[in-house]
Amino acid sequence: MSRLLLSRRRFLQGSAGAASGLILAGCDQFDFLGQQNHPARNFVEQANVLTYRAQRRLVGEQTLAREYAASEIRQGQKPNGSTQPTTHEYKALQEGNFADYRLQVTGMVEQPLSFSLNELRNMPARSQITRHDCVEGWSCIAKWTGTPLGPILDAARVHPDARFCVYHCFDNIERGLSGDVFYYESSDLVDAHHPQSILAYGLNDQVLPVSNGAPVRLRIERALGYKQPKYLHTIELVADLQSFGRGNGGYWEDYGYDWYGGI
Numbered sequence: 001m002s003r004l005l006l007s008r009r010r011f012l013q014g015s016a017g018a019a020s021g022l023i024l025a026g027c028d029q030f031d032f033l034g035q036q037n038h039p040a041r042n043f044v045e046q047a048n049v050l051t052y053r054a055q056r057r058l059v060g061e062q063t064l065a066r067e068y069a070a071s072e073i074r075q076g077q078k079p080n081g082s083t084q085p086t087t088h089e090y091k092a093l094q095e096g097n098f099a100d101y102r103l104q105v106t107g108m109v110e111q112p113l114s115f116s117l118n119e120l121r122n123m124p125a126r127s128q129i130t131r132h133d134c135v136e137g138w139s140c141i142a143k144w145t146g147t148p149l150g151p152i153l154d155a156a157r158v159h160p161d162a163r164f165c166v167y168h169c170f171d172n173i174e175r176g177l178s179g180d181v182f183y184y185e186s187s188d189l190v191d192a193h194h195p196q197s198i199l200a201y202g203l204n205d206q207v208l209p210v211s212n213g214a215p216v217r218l219r220i221e222r223a224l225g226y227k228q229p230k231y232l233h234t235i236e237l238v239a240d241l242q243s244f245g246r247g248n249g250g251y252w253e254d255y256g257y258d259w260y261g262g263i
């Protein structure tokens, strides 16, 4: 039995390595992943499941991401992806300095909640200096300040059948004839309750700039850059991810990126 477990673990480790190597290879190589039944896509999807299980097993549920010293912050956080949402809704909020912003907690909760930016700023705060790793091949060490997500979910009383948080964003990252496509992300409830998962409104001791996701962006510190949704407006508790986007749990996941995206 123990030998069986060991060899299974080795297998999982090997698969996790292979999968993240593939993911780190860059965006351009993922074009084929738009095709639903391409063999490579199926391989990546199987690898995603293995990566998730292997990481959960090897990393443990609440292990902290490494935190750094202030002296290790060498430059500002490089803005990437959307840097200025263009919808009327967002621009109106931005012009009002986000005084009318509300963060909504909806879906499979007993108590839907909504918070203004001031309410979030007055909740227990946590700061952490962490390294953000983008799959495009750069990283930045930055100090993030915000309020932990876990207690907010507890206050909303998550339904026992809920399994994921879907994070809805203001930015229309694609604008096409068939309508806007908005950035979204998701995590399981373990990552949502992780002590370093914060709704960040501060960056390097300043108000979070628009280019980095103002007024609020989520930090999930053990995950890659695309799992850090900016311009967050709604956290929806759900039992499955199929009805969002193309059903893979996130904007970039819909183009073939790993859903768990652990580092």
Ligand SMILES: Nc1nc2c(c(=O)[nH]1)N[C@H]1C(S)=C(S)[C@@H](COP(=O)(O)O)O[C@H]1N2
Pocket (backbone or CB within 6 Å): 077, 078, 079, 080, 081, 082, 133, 134, 135, 169, 170, 171, 173, 183, 184, 211, 212, 213, 225, 226, 227, 228, 229, 230, 231
């Ligand atoms: N809403 C939204 N969130 C997003 C993105 C985006 O385009 N829109 N890009 C993602 C990617 S790929 C990265 S690397 C980081 C970039 O965050 P930054 O601009 O603060 O560096 O945000 C992630 N979250």
Ligand SMILES: [Mo]
Pocket (backbone or CB within 6 Å): 080, 133, 134, 135, 136, 225, 226
């Ligand atoms: Mo990224």
